[in-house]
Amino acid sequence: MIYLDHAATTALDPQVLAAMLPYFTQHEGNPSSIHQAGRVALQAIDDARSTAALILNCARKEVIFTGSGSEANNLAVKGVAFAQMQQGKGRHIVTSAIEHHAVLHAVEYLDSFGFEHTVLPVDADGLIQPDDLRAALRADTIVVSLMYANNEIGTVQPIAELGAICREHGVPFHTDAVQAAGAYTLDVEALNVDLLTISAHKFYGPKGSGLLYARRGIPFLPQINGGGQERRRRAGTENVPGIVGLGAALALAEERRASYVGHCSTLRDRLIDGLLQRIPGTRLNGHRSLRLPNNANLAFECVEGESVLLLLDQHGICASSGSACTAGSLEPSHVLLALGLSPEIANGAVRFSLGKDTSAAEIDTVLETLPPLIARLQAVAPCEAA
Numbered sequence: 001m002i003y004l005d006h007a008a009t010t011a012l013d014p015q016v017l018a019a020m021l022p023y024f025t026q027h028e029g030n031p032s033s034i035h036q037a038g039r040v041a042l043q044a045i046d047d048a049r050s051t052a053a054l055i056l057n058c059a060r061k062e063v064i065f066t067g068s069g070s071e072a073n074n075l076a077v078k079g080v081a082f083a084q085m086q087q088g089k090g091r092h093i094v095t096s097a098i099e100h101h102a103v104l105h106a107v108e109y110l111d112s113f114g115f116e117h118t119v120l121p122v123d124a125d126g127l128i129q130p131d132d133l134r135a136a137l138r139a140d141t142i143v144v145s146l147m148y149a150n151n152e153i154g155t156v157q158p159i160a161e162l163g164a165i166c167r168e169h170g171v172p173f174h175t176d177a178v179q180a181a182g183a184y185t186l187d188v189e190a191l192n193v194d195l196l197t198i199s200a201h202k203f204y205g206p207k208g209s210g211l212l213y214a215r216r217g218i219p220f221l222p223q224i225n226g227g228g229q230e231r232r233r234r235a236g237t238e239n240v241p242g243i244v245g246l247g248a249a250l251a252l253a254e255e256r257r258a259s260y261v262g263h264c265s266t267l268r269d270r271l272i273d274g275l276l277q278r279i280p281g282t283r284l285n286g287h288r289s290l291r292l293p294n295n296a297n298l299a300f301e302c303v304e305g306e307s308v309l310l311l312l313d314q315h316g317i318c319a320s321s322g323s324a325c326t327a328g329s330l331e332p333s334h335v336l337l338a339l340g341l342s343p344e345i346a347n348g349a350v351r352f353s354l355g356k357d358t359s360a361a362e363i364d365t366v367l368e369t370l371p372p373l374i375a376r377l378q379a380v381a382p383c384e385a386a
């Protein structure tokens, strides 16, 4: 099998598993318990917190462990929005057209509580224009959420510049850095961010383990009430193995970052250039250079991305369609439509996302396998390919 869907999830690294295992089977303590077993568990999450704080260049108490990247995104947007409303600061939220649904749907949900939002457009490469952010900010804007790197098209935003604009206006700035983790810096000072989301399973850590960085002093209300865990910002007994796994995976990802970026971007370019050359009429979605090292999103003329995926799957190649739709529905991706693509072109998109263990031989197999499959589909398509 050739797995090229690392943007969806990655395999747990054996080193990460080894770090986690004792916290499943040996150290059963609840970190809130005062006895020795509890202290062992607390020490483990404290160590993971220190690791994360070092990599994010923040204070340990600014780290909140969550149950997923989706939860961290919800917590950031809702936690700040409700706190700001409570303090009478306003109800206007700014986000972009290409956010993950965990941000977009959270923002839309808040409208039903009297909030309102502005959605920033992106250009044809998927970039947010800083001037559009400047123009959208108002006196009653209470939080801005713009993603670091896009999960579908790979475009990377000028986060430090966007963050500086928010800071000038005194508006808390959240970034969804789930796809950026392992590829780019997560230094919250360099990035000018007040809140930042990551998710362990996107960088060879366990599923169901996320993290939200929340800058000290930013208005914030918990969204899960209960015990006093995570400094009263996220109730619930901590997922100790999950947190240990996130810490171990983050440390490994940071250690491997330069070699990962070099390895993936070389293979990504081999894949993109090879497919553009071999399949006439193919379009690269997303920015050519300001893109994740592991992302290749291509639209093929006169084919359905879903059909391409099924044929690839028969050849043991796992990829994903550009659309984030639930299986069965043929709604084109909101991200591809935001680039200005027609629904027909958007439906022809396929995303290949590479990983640390992807090999040149695997890329070459795709380069040999895919062109005849596309030709087969185009031959029976009702439209005219180039």
Ligand SMILES: *Cc1c(COP(=O)(O)O)cnc(C)c1O
Binding pocket: 007, 008, 067, 068, 069, 070, 071, 073, 100, 102, 147, 149, 150, 151, 176, 178, 179, 199, 200, 201, 202, 208, 209, 210
């Ligand atoms: C995967 C992903 C998420 C959601 O993270 P989960 O841990 O799977 O909930 C959020 N944002 C982006 C950009 C993602 O790629």
